[in-house]
Amino acid sequence: MENYDLVVIGGGPAGLAAAIEARKNGVEKILVIERDRELGGILQQCIHNGFGLHVFNEELSGPEYAGRFITELMSMDIEYKLDTMVLDVTDDKVIHAINQQDGYITIQAKAVILSMGCRERTAGAINIPGTRPSGVFTAGTAQRFINMEGYMVGKRVVILGSGDIGLIMARRMTLEGAKVLAVVEVLPYSGGLTRNIVQCLDDFDIPLYLSHTVIDIKGNKRVEGVTIAEVDENRKPIPGTEISYDCDTLLLSVGLIPENELTAQAGAQLDPHTNGPFVNESMETSRDGIFACGNVVHVHDLVDFVTEESRRAGRGAARYIQNKLVSNGQAFKTKPLNGVSYIVPQTVRIENVEKNLDLFLRVRKVYKNVKLVIKGDDEVIKEIKKRNLAPGEMEHLTLPVNSLTGKSFEYLTIEVKEEA
Amino acid sequence: MEKHKLICINCPMGCHLEVTKTENGGWLVEGNQCKRGTSYAIRELTEPTRVLTSTVIIKNGFLPRLPVRTETAIPKEKIYKAMDVINKVVVEAPVKVGDVIVENILDTGINVIASRNM
Numbered sequence: 001m002e003n004y005d006l007v008v009i010g011g012g013p014a015g016l017a018a019a020i021e022a023r024k025n026g027v028e029k030i031l032v033i034e035r036d037r038e039l040g041g042i043l044q045q046c047i048h049n050g051f052g053l054h055v056f057n058e059e060l061s062g063p064e065y066a067g068r069f070i071t072e073l074m075s076m077d078i079e080y081k082l083d084t085m086v087l088d089v090t091d092d093k094v095i096h097a098i099n100q101q102d103g104y105i106t107i108q109a110k111a112v113i114l115s116m117g118c119r120e121r122t123a124g125a126i127n128i129p130g131t132r133p134s135g136v137f138t139a140g141t142a143q144r145f146i147n148m149e150g151y152m153v154g155k156r157v158v159i160l161g162s163g164d165i166g167l168i169m170a171r172r173m174t175l176e177g178a179k180v181l182a183v184v185e186v187l188p189y190s191g192g193l194t195r196n197i198v199q200c201l202d203d204f205d206i207p208l209y210l211s212h213t214v215i216d217i218k219g220n221k222r223v224e225g226v227t228i229a230e231v232d233e234n235r236k237p238i239p240g241t242e243i244s245y246d247c248d249t250l251l252l253s254v255g256l257i258p259e260n261e262l263t264a265q266a267g268a269q270l271d272p273h274t275n276g277p278f279v280n281e282s283m284e285t286s287r288d289g290i291f292a293c294g295n296v297v298h299v300h301d302l303v304d305f306v307t308e309e310s311r312r313a314g315r316g317a318a319r320y321i322q323n324k325l326v327s328n329g330q331a332f333k334t335k336p337l338n339g340v341s342y343i344v345p346q347t348v349r350i351e352n353v354e355k356n357l358d359l360f361l362r363v364r365k366v367y368k369n370v371k372l373v374i375k376g377d378d379e380v381i382k383e384i385k386k387r388n389l390a391p392g393e394m395e396h397l398t399l400p401v402n403s404l405t406g407k408s409f410e411y412l413t414i415e416v417k418e419e420a
Numbered sequence: 421m422e423k424h425k426l427i428c429i430n431c432p433m434g435c436h437l438e439v440t441k442t443e444n445g446g447w448l449v450e451g452n453q454c455k456r457g458t459s460y461a462i463r464e465l466t467e468p469t470r471v472l473t474s475t476v477i478i479k480n481g482f483l484p485r486l487p488v489r490t491e492t493a494i495p496k497e498k499i500y501k502a503m504d505v506i507n508k509v510v511v512e513a514p515v516k517v518g519d520v521i522v523e524n525i526l527d528t529g530i531n532v533i534a535s536r537n538m
Contacts, residue, residue, distance in 0.1 A: 053431045193434055
């Protein structure tokens with residue numbers, strides 16, 4: 001069995017930032033394990049721009065953003081293994097992994113960072129009626145085919161789901177000569193960033209049908225057509241509203257699922273609201289010394305926030321290894337109330353918070369001109385006015401640690417308050 | 421007075437902008453949370469631009485496609501013509517991030533650059 005101070009599982013943006021930050025905080029022996037053929041994760045196929053505005057104050061493409069971290073990691077001589085699949089993480093931090101070069105290996109770590117990211121929800125998960133011909137892809141699969149492998153996936157396209165990857169792919173396929181007939185969203189609002197509606201759909205006159213879904217796929221060998229219909233408030237199709245398209249491709253952008261099989265195997269508790277592990281202020285899971293960061297914890301819209309969160313996990317793991325994490329003292333849980341679907345982190349031990357406590361949350365529906373009210377038990381700590389809140393746009397709140405110290409409360413709650 | 425509603429695409433904040441053409445021919449931009457919103461709104465209503473990202477064929481590379489982008493935004497109406505140019509390009513590995521792949525595309529004064537090492 002090999003021994004490492006820190007093993008990072010997943011070499012995407014989360015794992016890279018966490019490993020680099022841990023090294024900067026004095027962790028010597030670090031290993032990053034990646035199952036793909038190179039480091040960088042999903043960013044390598046996200047060739048569009050818009051990454052890095054917060055972290056680098058510039059607008060980079062996905063590969064450029066990843067490249068900066070890969071270069072830094074390599075300059076620090078942090079070890080990594082590619083094409084390596086982790087099979088199991090035990091609660092005493094033994095990692096079982098397999099690859100073609102080493103065969104089956106076991107590694108004892110002092111601390112583990114889980115940064116496996118998320119995967120796409122597929123056709124099987126959303127019960128689309130109709131046949132199962134070729135030509136139905138998740139948007140991310142199509143993105144990898146087009147941007148990395150050089151294969152065009154179709155000529156006439158309908159996209160189900162208005163998540164960011166679907167919107168980005170609507171533009172990408174149009175630029176590559178395909179006709180994108182429609183983007184169809186079952187909810188009454190888009191799941192993607194507003195700016196992507198503007199620059200990916202409006203720019204190319206691609207219609208967005210809200211409160212609509214796919215009710216039929218036609219074709220035996222290849223997709224020949226797709227029928228959509230409007231849905232009522234119970235998401236049931238309304239007869240008479242059907243629109244049929246002749247198309248050869250259906251892309252699905254219907255949500256991302258944090259990939260937490262290893263997290264569960266390690267015995268860390270999962271939050272049903274985020275589908276990721278419960279984490280504390282240092283991004284440690286309910287298992288001692290096992291940390292998590294990035295999309296495995298909760299699905300982010302912006303890689304910049306993944307980086308910030310992962311740096312916190314890297315520092316947390318470093319302090320854990322150095323026995324500097326405080327496990328007693330003032331602590332509280334966070335709790336989403338009216339209109340808020342989740343809050344990360346779920347527990348906070350105030351003495352481990354550096355200067356500010358960063359809280360990430362999503363709301364349940366679209367709100368205009370409301371307040372986010374933060375309370376410690378029943379006492380208001382802060383109120384923040386918000387002009388627009390949407391489930392597709394993660395909110396990031398920063399509370400100075402001195403606004404929390406010395407108060408004793410069990411729950412920090414956040415709720416949406418609509419103006420009377 | 422001419423009024424426009426826009427959504428700023430400079431960053432993922434996606435500020436909702438309200439732009440009014442003033443009587444003296446200037447522009448009043450409201451709703452932005454940073455000054456880039458003002459310049460975006462005026463540009464969007466006068467001469468809209470976009471950063472174009474795509475791929476080119478690469479020979480002897482780790483992958484068959486190399487991601488590229490325009491260094492800065494190019495006029496929006498030139499996007500499809502720029503794609504025609506980019507689609508004809510074939511490069512040979514190795515390429516470094518930032519290398520110029522197409523110089524001064526369509527006489528915009530803007531280069532198309534590689535967006536990764538390969």
